[in-house]
Amino acid sequence: MSAPAFLPGDGVSLHPVEESDHEFLQRNLNRPEVRAGFGAATLLDEDGVAEYVEGLADGDDTEIFLVRAGGERVGEAFLFELNEQRGTVEIGYWIAPEHQGNGYATAAAELVVDYCFTERRLHKVNARVLTFNDGSRSVLETVGFEREGCRRDDFYVDGEYVDADLYGIVESEWDGLEN
Numbered sequence: 001m002s003a004p005a006f007l008p009g010d011g012v013s014l015h016p017v018e019e020s021d022h023e024f025l026q027r028n029l030n031r032p033e034v035r036a037g038f039g040a041a042t043l044l045d046e047d048g049v050a051e052y053v054e055g056l057a058d059g060d061d062t063e064i065f066l067v068r069a070g071g072e073r074v075g076e077a078f079l080f081e082l083n084e085q086r087g088t089v090e091i092g093y094w095i096a097p098e099h100q101g102n103g104y105a106t107a108a109a110e111l112v113v114d115y116c117f118t119e120r121r122l123h124k125v126n127a128r129v130l131t132f133n134d135g136s137r138s139v140l141e142t143v144g145f146e147r148e149g150c151r152r153d154d155f156y157v158d159g160e161y162v163d164a165d166l167y168g169i170v171e172s173e174w175d176g177l178e179n
Helices: 019-029 032-038 046-058 104-118 134-143
Strands: 013-015 063-069 072-083 088-095 124-130 146-157 160-170
Touching (some): 013 104, 019 046, 019 072, 032 088, 032 124, 063 104, 072 104, 104 124, 104 134, 124 146
Parallel strands (some): 088 124
Antiparallel strands (some): 013 063, 063 072, 072 088
16 A cells, blocks of 8 residues: 655656565666666665665655546656755656656656655756756656757767756746646
């Protein structure tokens, strides 16, 4: 039984991460097709996943959500580098490969952005996408993010350095969720 939705939405809901979710996170965070999108290369064992979740959940500048669709675990969304003084935060997300292509990442990103502006009263949400990650770029652009620049050779992935495109959306550009 999962915890009630923290952020319910159309198509997906965002939940607190529970210990029973750790196996799902470990299985997917270790998959090359998920890791590559973050430039991550560290193997996460059971303890590593617990530390990862605790680090995000316990940080004053981070929040982590399990993404569910139809009650099934499908991915993760998170906020990090929250700066209350500037009113900014950065968003990240991933969807398990077998659930990609169903709009879950876009729906989750919309929920998180809406939460940032309506509940957290932040001014701007930032994002980074590795240049080869067309799916993530499409999610950001669909949600309303604008490309703001590029960090050259910012991540090391599969034996080479790759650029990261920088995106952002400010509160005045947010149309809100279409309900």
